[in-house]
Amino acid sequence: MSPAAKSKLDERRLCLHQVTVLQQWSTQQFIDGMQRHGIGAVALWRDKLREVGAAEVARMLKGTGLAVTSLCAAGLITTPDPQETVAAIDELKRAIDDTAAVGAGSLMFVAGGIDPRDKNLESTRKRVLDRLAGLTHYARAAGIKIALEPLHPMTCGLRSVLNSTKTANDWCDVLRADDVFGIAIDTYAVWWDHDLERELMRAGKRIINFHVDDWLSDTQDLRLDRGMMGDGLIDIPGIRSMVEAAGYDSYVEVEIFSQRNWWKRDADEVIRIVKERFQTAV
Amino acid sequence: MSPAAKSKLDERRLCLHQVTVLQQWSTQQFIDGMQRHGIGAVALWRDKLREVGAAEVARMLKGTGLAVTSLCAAGLITTPDPQETVAAIDELKRAIDDTAAVGAGSLMFVAGGIDPRDKNLESTRKRVLDRLAGLTHYARAAGIKIALEPLHPMTCGLRSVLNSTKTANDWCDVLRADDVFGIAIDTYAVWWDHDLERELMRAGKRIINFHVDDWLSDTQDLRLDRGMMGDGLIDIPGIRSMVEAAGYDSYVEVEIFSQRNWWKRDADEVIRIVKERFQTAV
Numbered sequence: 001m002s003p004a005a006k007s008k009l010d011e012r013r014l015c016l017h018q019v020t021v022l023q024q025w026s027t028q029q030f031i032d033g034m035q036r037h038g039i040g041a042v043a044l045w046r047d048k049l050r051e052v053g054a055a056e057v058a059r060m061l062k063g064t065g066l067a068v069t070s071l072c073a074a075g076l077i078t079t080p081d082p083q084e085t086v087a088a089i090d091e092l093k094r095a096i097d098d099t100a101a102v103g104a105g106s107l108m109f110v111a112g113g114i115d116p117r118d119k120n121l122e123s124t125r126k127r128v129l130d131r132l133a134g135l136t137h138y139a140r141a142a143g144i145k146i147a148l149e150p151l152h153p154m155t156c157g158l159r160s161v162l163n164s165t166k167t168a169n170d171w172c173d174v175l176r177a178d179d180v181f182g183i184a185i186d187t188y189a190v191w192w193d194h195d196l197e198r199e200l201m202r203a204g205k206r207i208i209n210f211h212v213d214d215w216l217s218d219t220q221d222l223r224l225d226r227g228m229m230g231d232g233l234i235d236i237p238g239i240r241s242m243v244e245a246a247g248y249d250s251y252v253e254v255e256i257f258s259q260r261n262w263w264k265r266d267a268d269e270v271i272r273i274v275k276e277r278f279q280t281a282v
Numbered sequence: 283m284s285p286a287a288k289s290k291l292d293e294r295r296l297c298l299h300q301v302t303v304l305q306q307w308s309t310q311q312f313i314d315g316m317q318r319h320g321i322g323a324v325a326l327w328r329d330k331l332r333e334v335g336a337a338e339v340a341r342m343l344k345g346t347g348l349a350v351t352s353l354c355a356a357g358l359i360t361t362p363d364p365q366e367t368v369a370a371i372d373e374l375k376r377a378i379d380d381t382a383a384v385g386a387g388s389l390m391f392v393a394g395g396i397d398p399r400d401k402n403l404e405s406t407r408k409r410v411l412d413r414l415a416g417l418t419h420y421a422r423a424a425g426i427k428i429a430l431e432p433l434h435p436m437t438c439g440l441r442s443v444l445n446s447t448k449t450a451n452d453w454c455d456v457l458r459a460d461d462v463f464g465i466a467i468d469t470y471a472v473w474w475d476h477d478l479e480r481e482l483m484r485a486g487k488r489i490i491n492f493h494v495d496d497w498l499s500d501t502q503d504l505r506l507d508r509g510m511m512g513d514g515l516i517d518i519p520g521i522r523s524m525v526e527a528a529g530y531d532s533y534v535e536v537e538i539f540s541q542r543n544w545w546k547r548d549a550d551e552v553i554r555i556v557k558e559r560f561q562t563a564v
Contacts, residue, residue: 116499119517121474154436154504156474157497157515167476192403192438194449215439217398219504222436233439235401 009240009252014278015041015069016271017211017255018048024267027052031060037271041067041251043209044102046074046095054101061102068104069251070147070184070209071095077131078112078124078161088112089131096135099144106145106208108184111162113155124161129171132181139180147209148172149184152192154222165190165199172206182208185243186255188215188226191234200246207248211255212236212282224259228273230281240282252282291522291534296560297323297351298553299493299537300330306549309334313342319553323349323533325491326384328356328377336383343384350386351533352429352466352491353377359413360394360406360443370394371413378417381426388427388490390466393444395437406443411453414463421462429491430454431466434474436504447472447481454488464490467525468537470497470508473516482528489530493537494518494564506541510555512563522564534564 016039018030025033027048034042049057049071061068074095077088099107111128118124132146139146148168151160162168168183175181183206190196200207214232219225229236240252254274256262262270298321300312307315309330316324331339331353343350356377359370381389393410400406414428421428430450433442444450450465457463465488472478482489496514501507511518522534536556538544544552 113499114515116515119515120520121517125476152436153434153474154501157499157501161474163474164476170476192435192443192445194407194446194452217395217439219436219439222501222504233396233398233401235403238402 009278009282011275011278012040013250013252014039014275015043015067015251015253016274017043017072017253018045019072020254020256020262020274021267021270022048022257023263024270027057028060031064031066033267033271034066035064037268037275039271040065041069043070043072043108043253043255044068044104046071046098049098049102054098058102067251068102069253070106070108071099071102071104072108073110073149074107075110076112077128078115080115080118080127085131089135092135093138096139096142096144100142106147106182106184107139108209109146109148110151111160113158114161121161125167128161129174132171133175136175136177136180140177145182145208146180147182147184149186149209150189152189159223164193164195165203166195169199169202169206178206182206184209184211186211186213187234187236187239188213191215191239196239197242200242204247207243207246208250209253210240210243210248210251211253212240213254213256221259224257226256226258228256228262229254229277236282252278254278291560291564293557293560294322295532295534296321296557297325297349297533297535298556299325299354299535300327301354302536302538302544302556303549303552304330304539305545306552309339310342313346313348315549315553316348317346319550319557321553322347323351325352325354325390325535325537326350326386328353328380331380331384336380340384349533350384351535352388352390353381353384353386354390355392355431356389357392358394359410360397362397362400362409367413371417374417375420378421378424378426382424388429388464388466390491391428391430392433393442395440396443403443407449410443411456414453415457418457418459418462422459427464427490428462429464429466431468431491432471434471441505446475446477447485448477451481451484451488460488464488466491466493468493468495469516469518469521470495473497473521478521479524482524486529489525489528491535492522492525492530492533493535494522495536495538503541506539508538508540510538510544511536511559518564534560536560
């Protein structure tokens with residue numbers, strides 16, 4: 001897609017992350033829904049994929065013409081225990097295989113949180129980076145890109161010790177394999193960052209996924225209380241401008257984890273509102 | 283205090299923040315409790331102070347020998363509205379006066395969150411910085427230091443657009459008034475930061491307050507669910523080492539907002555545990 005789509009957002013750039021209607025629809029219903037609503041691209045949620053298996057999801061997708069931007073998520077490789085490490089790496093390889101099986105462009109990588117057995121962040125981050133480096137050949141052979149996704153600093157305890165675009169860039173510098181490792185930017189995770197504009201420019205073509213969602217002023221949960229674009233405090237158009245100035249011109253993916261609101265609403269209504277907000281608040 | 287106290291933490295460095303027993307004790311009970319437990323330094327909570335007034339609290343403190351490290355907190359000056367700005371600045375000046383009235387060393391400054399009327403973080407941060415600069419003479423005349431306290435990025439929406447030690451340093455560089463503006467470091471706010479060690483060294487003698495508390499793995503609230511040192515995931519001794527390597531050798535302040543646990547416990551028991559953990563987990 002051309003960068004000319006910058007000011008008015010081309011609706012063909014809309015990608016819906018399955019997690020946005022996680023509680024309402026099975027994967028088959030989700031795929032059918034996308035076609036009914038004329039949405040051409042999706043991101044898939046791996047826990048949902050595992051209910052039926054990657055081969056079955058690949059069969060569901062066949063002939064639909066749907067682009068699959070990514071499979072989300074795998075990683076969680078912060079453990080300091082050697083045996084647990086072997087299991088975690090195996091699981092990550094299976095996720096790479098699943099990504100290839102459903103024809104997704106990238107695998108969303110979530111580092112894992114700090115482990116109570118080693119509270120040192122520097123050594124934890126080093127472990128993750130070493131393990132990622134060890135996966136380079138496996139991912140390359142599978143033809144899969146691994147998208148390093150910084151998560152919000154409030155997830156450092158539970159989900160990810162990768163908490164900024166700067167760290168993602170630093171890791172990419174060390175990994176020296178831009179054909180395999182890219183960066184996923186999510187407005188929810190990065191909006192507070194004092195270094196955001198500079199680090200997005202530094203990332204440039206490393207940015208391979210762009211997620212939008214909003215920060216609610218009365219946020220009630222660290223993970224499952226994200227807002228619809230326009231309902232919160234993030235300058236989403238401002239961040240989109242920065243991401244596009246850095247060279248990104250592909251899909252804009254809507255990813256809303258919302259236990260108290262959107263997961264309780266009729267899925268067709270959610271999608272109708274997503275499409276509206278895509279024009280007015282992204 | 284001498285830097286020799288580094289390895290074993292001198293218990294004379296313990297300072298208790300009033301907020302740690304906020305729900306249990308009045309200010310008078312708090313002051314009496316500190317003397318009973320042999321704690322020589324406190325930080326005071328401004329909302330509590332306002333219940334009786336600064337003059338009355340100053341009277342309560344007289345003759346106790348208690349050191350008051352700081353009055354916490356004031357600020358919240360992000361509004362883009364001119365009239366609201368006047369009121370907010372006036373309120374901040376009253377807080378400076380209160381700080382002087384109770385003989386506290388510093389006023390804990392909390393910037394304020396993003397305002398829905400201007401979601402641009404850069405312009406918001408610039409407004410705060412301009413307004414701080416305008417307060418330099420007033421604070422200097424009152425003999426009060428303003429401690430810029432970075433709060434965790436998850437508070438960017440509600441409480442503070444100052445979210446990192448780097449930004450605090452950048453602001454101090456611009457303010458050029460190290461006799462007035464210092465930095466307060468709280469383990470809870472900064473532990474995730476990839477730049478922490480470097481920015482603490484850069485801060486050096488600007489660090490005028492150091493707060494300890496812990497990040498619980500099952501954190502349930504963005505503001506009022508902090509943990510006792512040792513109950514969570516933060517490498518508190520590691521951060522203390524960095525802060526001390528940067529040149530800080532004064533009080534270590536325990537500040538725990540805990541709606542679900544510590545605020546519900548007997549205050550004397552809380553303080554007994556604080557004193558234990560001060561030796562084992564700080």
